[in-house]
Amino acid sequence: MNAASPLLPFHQARHAFRLGTSSPREYLERCLHTIEAREPVVRAFAHLDVDGARRAADAATQRWREGCPVSWIDGMPVGVKDIIETADLPTGFGSPAFAGWRGGRDAAAVLALRQAGAVVVGKAVSTEFADVSPGPTTNPHDARRTPGGSSSGSAAMVAAGMVPVALGSQVGGSILRPASYCGVFGFKPSFGALNRGGLGDQFSQNCLGTLSATLEDAWAVCHEIARRVGGDPGWPPFAGGLRPAPPARPRALAVLETGAWARAEPAARVALDGLLEQLRGQGVKLWDRRTSRRVERLEAAIEDASRRSLAINDYEKRWPLGEIADRIGPVLSPGLRAGVARGRQMSAQRYVALLQGRDAARDALAALAGEVDACLTLSATGPAPRGLGSTGDSGFNVPASYLRCPALSLPLLQADGLPLGLQILGQPGQERALSSVARWLVGKGAGGR
């Protein structure tokens, strides 16, 4: 099987729209062709809206023809994770309890995308309530392997070339890990940077973000969302710009082990080591826990991030998951019900202590601001594991959620002939600086060339 995307990046296709040599409808038809060919195996869509997408693409085509597209992403086909509400399509939250459910409204991000002329192709499969129980989606690189989760469908539909961008969300590792497994860009912005209104879960680490075939298309989507509906109330909206910043060689990077290092597979370590060797050769100063006290302080602060995040998330399952559990409990998976029960056992004192620990970890990241241009680590312990019963190990992804900082998974590494993401983490609100490092890493062909 082959996941190589035949899809032209949207930011390149738009030039042809302007010239009149192609159109959003033509672009959509290529997407639909790929969907028709690959969806029976990939199973990325919880709901597909061919007619609605064609209508929206035709309207965009008309605007481009008249020389007045409403935005840079006018006519862009997008997938929307199925825990994000859509007025015209059902939202199932990855749960049989909500099969066919319609809230009758657009989530904030969907409202923004529609205002910007984007074409909602359908809803992307999510794990159950963006937790761990997987849906039917397979990895486009190998259908026997998981695409990762919880943004399973979003990552897979981009990797298969069905859409250039899909919306995802991450509480633990739900954007960065599927991006790594599927070989696409995963972008988890700073906490609060994209308005989560109408997103099914509202955990205190949760972020809306993107899975995409290019950094440029992801940036344009985030820019249009923030511009039109802002970030979460009380938080600075995404300010990364319409286009990522020009590439620039980082002066110094912090190489993080995180609490997951001991579980990193040999092939993944080898892939990362090869990249680090290249970076050193290009004059990038690399700090790690052995050479920098500040990095060691951050490592110590995130060592236990997975366990602490899970506890914070459990406490926050009191609502809406607790309400759903009380009302229609047996339809929920035993794992999710157990999480609700654990959360209800936790004292407020313990929860507040966990929040304070998380704040302290963020201080440790902030202390690195003058020292390094970004932090760097693996996006996963290895390539996508075999089997569809588990969405994999989120150990390398949780720190970015816990630190509430922006992070990118770049599809630059390989292990065992399968994709593996390189993860970079920036300072909160500094998406623009992070994009500069990302583009340099991408442009230099990290990973071998």
Place this chain on the structure above:
Amino acid sequence: MNAASPLLPFHQARHAFRLGTSSPREYLERCLHTIEAREPVVRAFAHLDVDGARRAADAATQRWREGCPVSWIDGMPVGVKDIIETADLPTGFGSPAFAGWRGGRDAAAVLALRQAGAVVVGKAVSTEFADVSPGPTTNPHDARRTPGGSSSGSAAMVAAGMVPVALGSQVGGSILRPASYCGVFGFKPSFGALNRGGLGDQFSQNCLGTLSATLEDAWAVCHEIARRVGGDPGWPPFAGGLRPAPPARPRALAVLETGAWARAEPAARVALDGLLEQLRGQGVKLWDRRTSRRVERLEAAIEDASRRSLAINDYEKRWPLGEIADRIGPVLSPGLRAGVARGRQMSAQRYVALLQGRDAARDALAALAGEVDACLTLSATGPAPRGLGSTGDSGFNVPASYLRCPALSLPLLQADGLPLGLQILGQPGQERALSSVARWLVGKGAGGR
């Protein structure tokens, strides 16, 4: 007309439940009797559920009889502001666009109240989406006067003796002002202290809180909510205790003018002056902007709070109000649509600058922590104004929202023979300390006795 509540405080009634000399059903029937007598004029209810309330009260009665109530508020009749979702009752958001709308789920606070055995008597009239366009509710002290807003029905139903406590919410002055006009206790906790899940608006200053006939009943309700569903994700839950702290004479208080002082009516100033004179006589040190540089710094920081709050709120109207405006615009009031339009014109830079200004104001409040035990001011410019077309001036109430601090309106003053609230503001998270000051002020019969 007379608003004097014939209703026994619930925290006193529960002793009779324990002894078996009364029951929650009997307590409810007294409420229903009052509702029947006064609702035709007061019009506090958007929806009344007599049958459901009786069923719930009977169940609570049974639990008390068996000696195993599920909480201190088991059997307490409560009203729920009609922008808070209820699974079994419609939620109308004060808008004809949502008349009869049912979301099919309980908001977090309602879930908690039901778990605690409380009896939801009905939904309380709100202004349109908790903004300024009033509903039909009248002031129980004088039906020609506004009850205030946006928690109009919540304040009026408590003042009329229909329920001991009702849930309200405040973005600007929507708990404290109606409490002042209706002569009841209004409690706006620290930002994030009570879980807002399922509340129709999610502004960055918005808080869930209570209108109540006694401080004790309000505290028990907030305690049970926080204990069962926590606060907003990422925020410390209400930690004021099941009961307010023992009364204690404050060492020192800051007397605030706020930006509204110039609009305070003569009778209101006289009422406050009388109280301040008493406090001085009792050895309470009073600081104000002329005698304390720190108080002056806070005054300067909140001088313009109303305008700045409105701008922040307008920006945040992009969702869900913006989505509703796009979908069913003409059903919204012109004022609300204008707010959405203003918000969409505002730049992210301006919004972020406003957030930074708000943070700075909070720093100015924090700087007073060692100097005073609480801040004190009027809850309104005067008694409830005549007419039902406007819900009154929120100038004295906005600072507590803007500062995201806990605040209480205590029904201790009078002006022109009508109720007027005395407002006290505490430090964020210090509800317990604030309750101690409140009980001392209430216990000493401030305002004349």
